[in-house]
Amino acid sequence: MELKVKDLEILASKKDFWDDQEKARAVLQKKTKLSDALDHWKRFQNQLRDIENLWLIASDEKDEQVISVDTAHRDAEKGNFEFTEELIFLIIHGLLHLTGYNHENTSKTDALKMKKKEKELFSVLVQSR
Numbered sequence: 001m002e003l004k005v006k007d008l009e010i011l012a013s014k015k016d017f018w019d020d021q022e023k024a025r026a027v028l029q030k031k032t033k034l035s036d037a038l039d040h041w042k043r044f045q046n047q048l049r050d051i052e053n054l055w056l057i058a059s060d061e062k063d064e065q066v067i068s069v070d071t072a073h074r075d076a077e078k079g080n081f082e083f084t085e086e087l088i089f090l091i092i093h094g095l096l097h098l099t100g101y102n103h104e105n106t107s108k109t110d111a112l113k114m115k116k117k118e119k120e121l122f123s124v125l126v127q128s129r
Helices: 002-012 021-060 069-079 083-098 108-127
Strands: none
Touching (some): 021 083, 069 083
């Protein structure tokens, strides 16, 4: 796909490109469509890499926090979320626990701090998709 976008860019940079304006517009529309799809794919790849890195960090910890893929699937379906969104949330939740945040057996203020941080990090990761 990258090669096709580059080919279209080269074509668009030629001297006589605008001689046939209808054809030029069609080429630019195709290039835009391919570029958008490529950008989406790259964001997806980056997100996947981020999730893998977060998973490695979380799994390296000798803690009781474990993410069950089956539970993540079930919770995603129950909450009408995408599986990847649920997985991102669970990883964030676990990492916040590992960094000292808590929502159980603590003050309401501390629980709200953790919830706010979860929302903040989740929105950053999900918006980058």
